[in-house]
Amino acid sequence: MESPMPVSPKSPPPMVYRGEVAGEDMADAAERREFTRFVKETEPRLSHALAAAYGIEIGAEVTADALAWAWEHWDRVRGMGNPGGYLYRVGQSKARRYLRPRKLFPALPRQETPGVDPELPRALASLSARQRVCVVLIHGFGYPEREVADLVGISRWSVRTHAERGLARLNQLLEVTVDA
Amino acid sequence: MPDAGSQLAEYFEAATERIDADDVFAAAAVQRQLREHRAPQRRVRPAWALAAGFLGVVVLVGGVMLSTWLAQRPDSVEPATFSAPVSEASGSWDWWPLAVVGGLVIAGTGFVLFLRRRRATKEVEMKTIDEKQQEAHEAPTPRRSRRPRFIGLAILVVLAGAIATWAVIEANQRSDIELATQLVDEWIAGWNAADPEAVAAVFAEDVRQEELANAQAGVTNVSNTLRTSELRATDTDGTFRWTAQFDLRGYAQTGEWEIELDGDLAARIEGEWSAVDDVRLYSDDSES
Numbered sequence: 001m002e003s004p005m006p007v008s009p010k011s012p013p014p015m016v017y018r019g020e021v022a023g024e025d026m027a028d029a030a031e032r033r034e035f036t037r038f039v040k041e042t043e044p045r046l047s048h049a050l051a052a053a054y055g056i057e058i059g060a061e062v063t064a065d066a067l068a069w070a071w072e073h074w075d076r077v078r079g080m081g082n083p084g085g086y087l088y089r090v091g092q093s094k095a096r097r098y099l100r101p102r103k104l105f106p107a108l109p110r111q112e113t114p115g116v117d118p119e120l121p122r123a124l125a126s127l128s129a130r131q132r133v134c135v136v137l138i139h140g141f142g143y144p145e146r147e148v149a150d151l152v153g154i155s156r157w158s159v160r161t162h163a164e165r166g167l168a169r170l171n172q173l174l175e176v177t178v179d180a
Numbered sequence: 181m182p183d184a185g186s187q188l189a190e191y192f193e194a195a196t197e198r199i200d201a202d203d204v205f206a207a208a209a210v211q212r213q214l215r216e217h218r219a220p221q222r223r224v225r226p227a228w229a230l231a232a233g234f235l236g237v238v239v240l241v242g243g244v245m246l247s248t249w250l251a252q253r254p255d256s257v258e259p260a261t262f263s264a265p266v267s268e269a270s271g272s273w274d275w276w277p278l279a280v281v282g283g284l285v286i287a288g289t290g291f292v293l294f295l296r297r298r299r300a301t302k303e304v305e306m307k308t309i310d311e312k313q314q315e316a317h318e319a320p321t322p323r324r325s326r327r328p329r330f331i332g333l334a335i336l337v338v339l340a341g342a343i344a345t346w347a348v349i350e351a352n353q354r355s356d357i358e359l360a361t362q363l364v365d366e367w368i369a370g371w372n373a374a375d376p377e378a379v380a381a382v383f384a385e386d387v388r389q390e391e392l393a394n395a396q397a398g399v400t401n402v403s404n405t406l407r408t409s410e411l412r413a414t415d416t417d418g419t420f421r422w423t424a425q426f427d428l429r430g431y432a433q434t435g436e437w438e439i440e441l442d443g444d445l446a447a448r449i450e451g452e453w454s455a456v457d458d459v460r461l462y463s464d465d466s467e468s
Contacts, residue, residue: 040200067203071204071208108194141189176184
């Protein structure tokens with residue numbers, strides 16, 4: 001019986017991707033659950049860090065790219081000691097392919113964010129990328145300095161310095177008075 | 181207003197699009213479809229051909245420039261010794277324009293193939309994504325950067341322009357040197373043949389003889405030795421100089437000659453020798 005798709009003997013073997021061997025049936029449900037847990041744990045700080053570094057729009061794109069890469073290479077990623085930091089690097093690499101938009105941080109409607117100063121997007125854009133990442137993760141979302149240092153790949157003291165300077169700059173631009 | 185930290189949290193929670201694992205699985209499925217329909221990769225990728233061609237051109241041009249620099253270094257020990265004839269020296273460089281053009285053709289072909297393959301892959305991708313997935317991707321996405329493409333193209337254009345300019349300058353210099361050599365040959369032949377018409381044909385119409393003393397005695401020996409002397413350009417304004425060591429009436433002599441071109445004729449020929457009085461032929465324009 002002839003094969004419906006004749007294959008040349010010189011043709012390379014077909015590439016096999018995750019979940020493809022026997023369709024979705026062969027996808028390991030345990031792996032999916034494990035990856036789902038990983039995404040729940042890692043995605044927030046990864047997406048916030050990349051959004052702070054590269055802007056809201058590109059940050060979302062490269063976060064999706066980095067997580068897709070993680071699923072495709074899950075066997076490698078699951079064994080890493082610092083998968084979040086590695087994916088942050090992946091996101092940085094992906095971000096190089098994008099042109100920077102004029103507005104990294106668009107202004108949001110007031111009804112959606114009543115507690116946000118309209119000058120905040122402009123003030124954020126005036127900070128350096130590392131200052132933004134550190135101040136957003138530490139002062140915005142309360143992540144420990146150690147986690148931020150592992151994610152960004154710099155020392156804990158550098159994280160603290162960036163966060164302090166970024167916050168001071170933000171307070172100055174937003175004219176926020178800090179009580180001692 | 182709340183403090184900056186609270187504002188940051190509120191802003192990023194509202195602005196950041198959250199991604200869950202199902203989004204990742206869906207994206208992976210789309211990527212899988214794209215890979216299945218993507219054009220098979222060639223063994224010799226156009227990008228590699230482009231890189232190889234570019235590197236080849238760089239190495240080639242660098243080698244030629246280095247060799248040229250080494251060949252043009254002045255003799256440091258014995259400046260008055262005989263050198264190789266200029267015709268043999270210049271003949272060894274005839275291969276390099278062809279090699280440079282070949283390298284540029286390879287680089288350009290690789291670049292065009294690279295662009296064509298990217299376009300073909302994009303068309304396949306657009307056909308592969310079904311309507312639902314297209315709708316899901318209808319949200320405006322940041323434009324992909326074309327900067328590497330433009331940079332590569334700009335490098336090629338600049339490189340091609342630089343090589344072309346260099347080749348033109350080099351060719352002009354070489355043709356001037358050959359012309360000067362030819363004029364000297366004709367001039368010496370005219371003297372040896374005692375043919376005033378042949379000597380006069382070398383010079384512009386307005387040339388005048390200022391001084392000529394004892395030159396005829398050395399003409400025969402000069403003509404024999406000049407052919408084995410090195411003729412090299414010393415200036416870019418049309419003045420060429422060669423040095424010669426020759427035997428004149430049993431004595432070793434050295435001297436320097438300069439030729440200044442006016443179009444394709446000699447406007448000035450000046451020679452100074454250790455045992456012969458100066459021989460100078462000036463154009464009216466150059467000697468006022």
